[in-house]
Amino acid sequence: MATKRTTKPPKAPAPPEPSICSPCDGSGMVAATVRVGRKRRPVGQQDGLCLNCLGSGTSPDA
Incomplete structure (x- = not known):
């Protein structure tokens, strides 16, 4: 019996x-x-929400 060739999808x-x-x-x-x-x-001092990222912690410019 012949082997079946399969191709993997690109990552x-x-x-x-x-x-x-x-x-x-x-x-x-x-x-x-x-x-x-x-x-x-x-x-x-008191903690407040960061107005640059609105609390998400990631840079909005990226």
């Missing part, structure tokens, strides 16, 4: 890896300084 190229957002370093969160008082003195 699709791998999708490019997304680049990391630089302001938040890929975490999706950035620190914002909290200011209080009449002289607006800084008292601490």
Whole structure:
């Protein structure tokens, strides 16, 4: 009995890896300084959503 030849379909190229957002370093969160008082003195920091990538952590320019 003759052997049956089969061809494999060509492999699709791998999708490019997304680049990391630089302001938040890929975490999706950035620190914002909290200011209080009449002289607006800084008292601490709180986490906020990164407005560059909108919390996804990937660069929107890529």
